[in-house]
Amino acid sequence: MDNAGIFYATATGRTDRLVDQIELQWEGHLHRAELKSTDPKDLQGFDFLLLGSPTYGIGDLHHHWHDFLDGMKELDLSKKTVGLFVMADGRFHGDSFAGALGLLFDSIQPLGGVIRGSSDPEDYQFSKTTSLRCGGQFPGLVVDWSSPGERRKTPERITRWLRQLRD
Numbered sequence: 001m002d003n004a005g006i007f008y009a010t011a012t013g014r015t016d017r018l019v020d021q022i023e024l025q026w027e028g029h030l031h032r033a034e035l036k037s038t039d040p041k042d043l044q045g046f047d048f049l050l051l052g053s054p055t056y057g058i059g060d061l062h063h064h065w066h067d068f069l070d071g072m073k074e075l076d077l078s079k080k081t082v083g084l085f086v087m088a089d090g091r092f093h094g095d096s097f098a099g100a101l102g103l104l105f106d107s108i109q110p111l112g113g114v115i116r117g118s119s120d121p122e123d124y125q126f127s128k129t130t131s132l133r134c135g136g137q138f139p140g141l142v143v144d145w146s147s148p149g150e151r152r153k154t155p156e157r158i159t160r161w162l163r164q165l166r167d
Contacts (some may be wrong), residue, residue, distance in 0.1 A: 002028045
């Protein structure tokens with residue numbers, strides 16, 4: 001997994017801090033790029049892609065993803081392994097929990113990449129989500145730093161997710 005890149009959007013810095021934690025557990029070099037300063041064609045230079053976003057408002061992606069996804073429509077990701085990750089908020093947005101993950105999955109899957117890694121919804125506190133795929137699982141890493149007690153679970157969730165990406 002040496003030829004890997006992590007591409008993400010952030011506004012408040014939480015997703016940036018999550019990327020810091022992912023980098024600490026990643027084995028090998030991980031090219032890091034925020035979407036606001038990245039061309040979608042840059043993804044073609046990597047065999048392994050980690051793509052992430054905070055979940056905004058009522059289950060939406062960060063606004064930088066909208067234009068970025070438009071630019072990705074012509075890309076062929078068929079020879080790439082993809083891991084998705086999102087920040088979620090079960091405390092204040094439990095009725096649209098991790099909505100950005102479903103949007104990312106539905107946008108990336110048609111491009112041919114092999115999306116790996118999942119999270120068990122039973123491990124989170126929320127009332128509703130539109131992001132369950134893959135046999136009732138979240139199709140990527142979900143991190144919730146807003147709900148009580150959730151932040152301390154982040155390192156183990158990252159470890160479990162990265163293990164799934166490697167296997």
